[in-house]
Amino acid sequence: MQITQIQLDALKEIGNIGSxxxxxxxxxxxxxxxxMSVPEVWAVPFAQAADIIGNMDEPQAVVYVRxxxxxPGKAVFFxxxxxxxxxxxxxxxxxxxxxxxxxxxxxxxxxxxGNILVSSFLIALTKFSGIPLQPSVPALAVxxxxxxxxxxxxxxxxxxxxxxxxxxxxxxxxxxEGQFIFLPNEGSLQKLLGALGV
Amino acid sequence: xxxxxxxxxxxxxxxxxxxxxxxAGLGSCIGVCIHDPVQKVGGMAHVMLPTANGSxxxxxxxxxxxxxxLLLEAILGLGASRARxxxxxxxxxxxxxxxxxxxxxxxxxxxxxxxxxxxxxxSIPLLVADVGGSFGRTxxxxxxxxxxxxxxxxxxxxxx
Numbered sequence: 001m002q003i004t005q006i007q008l009d010a011l012k013e014i015g016n017i018g019s020x021x022x023x024x025x026x027x028x029x030x031x032x033x034x035x036m037s038v039p040e041v042w043a044v045p046f047a048q049a050a051d052i053i054g055n056m057d058e059p060q061a062v063v064y065v066r067x068x069x070x071x072p073g074k075a076v077f078f079x080x081x082x083x084x085x086x087x088x089x090x091x092x093x094x095x096x097x098x099x100x101x102x103x104x105x106x107x108x109x110x111x112x113x114g115n116i117l118v119s120s121f122l123i124a125l126t127k128f129s130g131i132p133l134q135p136s137v138p139a140l141a142v143x144x145x146x147x148x149x150x151x152x153x154x155x156x157x158x159x160x161x162x163x164x165x166x167x168x169x170x171x172x173x174x175x176x177e178g179q180f181i182f183l184p185n186e187g188s189l190q191k192l193l194g195a196l197g198v
Numbered sequence: 199x200x201x202x203x204x205x206x207x208x209x210x211x212x213x214x215x216x217x218x219x220x221x222a223g224l225g226s227c228i229g230v231c232i233h234d235p236v237q238k239v240g241g242m243a244h245v246m247l248p249t250a251n252g253s254x255x256x257x258x259x260x261x262x263x264x265x266x267x268l269l270l271e272a273i274l275g276l277g278a279s280r281a282r283x284x285x286x287x288x289x290x291x292x293x294x295x296x297x298x299x300x301x302x303x304x305x306x307x308x309x310x311x312x313x314x315x316x317x318x319x320x321s322i323p324l325l326v327a328d329v330g331g332s333f334g335r336t337x338x339x340x341x342x343x344x345x346x347x348x349x350x351x352x353x354x355x356x357x358x
Contacts, residue, residue, distance in 0.1 A: 047207045056223035057336040059351045064294055101352045139294040143351050146223020147334020150207065151293035154226050154246055154305050161256050 003164070008041050010198045011166055015039030017128050018121035019168035019180055025120040029113065030090045032176060037169040046153060046163045053078060053179065056146025060084075061100055063114025063140050064152055067122060069133035071188035075118040076152060078145060078179040079110070086176055087113055100142045111138040117180065129195040152183075160186060202338070205229075208260040210243035210269045212276055215342030222336045224289035226306035228313050228329065230266055231339040231346055232285045232322060234278035240341030243269040247305070248312035262312035270320060285322045286346045286358060287313055288337050290329035306330065326358045 003011075016039055027034040042052060050056055061084035067073040079087065081100060088098045091109045098106040115138045122133045141148050153159055166182040184192060200216035207227065213219050215238035221229050224244070233240025243265045250261040258264035274280060290310035310329040317324050328335070328348050338347040349355045 047209065050207060050223075057334070057349075057351075141293045141332075143293065144223040144225075144334035144336065147225030147291065148293050149225070150223070150227050150246065151225035151291070151306075155294075157247060157305050157308070159246060159260065 003043050004198075006198050007193050008043075010193060010196045011041045011164075012039055014125060014128065014192065014196070015041065015166035015168055015182065018124045018166075018182065019170075021120040021124040022117040022180060023170055025116050026113065026170065027172070029116060030087065030172070030176065032090070032172045034170055034172040034176065037171075039166055039168040042165040042167060043162055044165070045161060046159055049149060049153065049163050049165070050146060052165060052167055052181075053145050053149055057144045059143060060145045060148070061110055061140065061142045062145070062148045063111055063118075063138050064148075065114060065118040065138045066136035067118075067133055067182075068136055070131045071129075071133060071184065071191040073182060073184040073188050074152060075121060075135070076181045076183070077114045077117055078181070080177055081142075083177045084110060084142075107140050107142075111140050114138045114140070121180070121182070129192055131191060131195050164189060205242045205244050207244055208246050208257050208265075210241060210259050210265055210272065212239065212241035212269075212272045213341045214239050214276065217341065219339045219341065220337065224335045224337065225291055225293045226289070226309060228262070228287055228289040228309045229335075229337045229339075230269065230285065230287050230313055230317075231337070232269060232273055232283055233339075233341045233344050234273070234282045235284065235344055236282055237276070237278050238342045239273060239276040239278050240339065240344070241269045241273045242339050245309060245313060248308045262309060262316050266313065266316045266320065270322070283322045284344060285317050285324050286326050286339070286344070287317075287324065288328040288335050288346065288348050288358075291331050291333055291335070293332060293334070295332070328356075328358055
């Protein structure tokens, strides 16, 4: 898979618009200011995918949504556990610690956040590209970041040697950090780029 | 002092006593550990998928049906005896359950099956397998003692 600089810039723009909408949605939901980094687009050997998410055995709360429609892919939101606690506390009230591994209410709150983030990302992307895209029901895992990433990358039992990520860091005040990753399937990438005329 | 040697995704490494082989955050992937308890040498492969399906493209260390043979050659190269080799495996989890949809492909289970079959084909006894479940694993393999330490976030730690 060869990607030109113009295509990379187009993908960055996709990331920018989509993540901007996602950040606004999160900001509204949590009533907190959320800042967003300029998205990075990575086309890397999968072994380096690990470097993008950082420490492989650090526990994170990860919401995974399959993107369905004419250009399928995967959308993943990584929350460090500290941020996940803050998010759940804001949504559910109280100041105690939630058991993110077992508390179903806390887990469904996180899934809902993921759902809203990904939906707003996809709405923006659909408007921008004209390609209809819908989110699946979100799934949640609270576990080692590396274990979750490999499960997502390998879900279909195939893995291209080069993996493309659109990666945005979200940060807020106080203590809300997260990482949003969009992984278009290989055929989808051509469609999205085609819709953008690159 | 023993050194800890990190084995990345779709990679395999060998070591001599007292070094420790480690791989962090195994999800549906499998850590395959092989050692010779007398020569005290061994190796670890981080296998990602069951089979290369005869495709020549890509990294052979990614697949059960090509990686383990590569690992075996490397361990024999360190002076291990083929007949004394023993193996242990860990990983092969199913990290996500989508509500309302049956898991289509359960790649973790397929990986575990493929690794087990390949070890059998190569006549390397499999002493213990810590596979399946829905949680990640970080493993440390002591090539001197053959001890495999399996750490999880919320499902304890054990030595197998």
